[in-house]
Amino acid sequence: MKNILTIAMPKGRIFEEALKLLKKAGYRLPPEFDDSRKLILDVPEEGLRFILAKPMDVATYVEHGVADVGIAGKDVLLEEERDVYELLDLKISYCYLAVAGLPNTKMNDVAPRIATKYPNVAEAYFREQGEQVEIIKLNGSIELAPLIGLSDRIVDIVSTGRTLKENGLVEYEQIADVTSRLIVNPVSYRMKDTLIDELVARLHEVVFSGGV
Structure with missing residues (x-):
């Protein structure tokens, strides 16, 4: 799925705050997205697929490449020490x-x-x-x-x-x-650099323009 970006996100507070961030960054996510109990959510019109996971598992999914990018708390990254790149401090869920x-x-x-x-x-x-x-x-x-x-x-x-x-x-x-960070699988970063760079740029603009 070269043109689909798969994002692993934890349920709960981080998920809710990250959704607001993505919407402010211009991603069109369906209204029912917030209340869905599904563990895999597809948004084909935006070229996105979301995997909802426990906080401690997000970095594992990204490291093993089943998710291209993920949103994980710095506490998880410090504890798990996974082979992922940290791209952006989203400054949410402090x-x-x-x-x-x-x-x-x-x-x-x-x-x-x-x-x-x-x-x-x-x-x-x-x-x-x-x-x-x-x-x-x-x-x-x-x-x-x-x-x-x-x-x-x-x-x-x-x-x-x-x-x-x-x-x-x-x-x-x-x-x-501790804040939530955008992380990426090293191989995905090479294979899907255009999609990932666009995601980073759009989120960076919202985070550092006071839009959160």
Whole structure:
């Protein structure tokens, strides 16, 4: 499908904000697009095909070439370290990675435990701080870990801080800012450079003209 650009996008907040961005960039997407439960959405009049995926899977689809480009959070790119090119910071879905835990508590002196969905990011961060930690990978409800004594700290995404506050946790350090990025498969970038360059140019104009 040389004339079709396949875009992998995560469901949820990023999808909604990315759709608005694409529409402002002049892409004509059907009204029902927003509410569809399909996992593959074709927009033949624009030469686009969308694959809707879990956030952590977007970069995998792009790396393996089943999607030419993708929209992924910087947190995913830091954690997954996939063989993709990062083309554009879309400046949407802002949040950040942070270290949090119970207030007024110190970490264990010997191999403190860190619970997280981001084991690679967490390990790299604490190694840079000169601390040797035990990483406990969890897939959900990270805030629960320090409350039940499973971990000394957590590393997780923070948006408003409300979830931390409601669970009696406080933020200790900020690791990295996170926004959504446009990524591309290296082979697709060579084979479909015209289509991809047009997408980048149109999105760049919207993002940096204050149109988001």
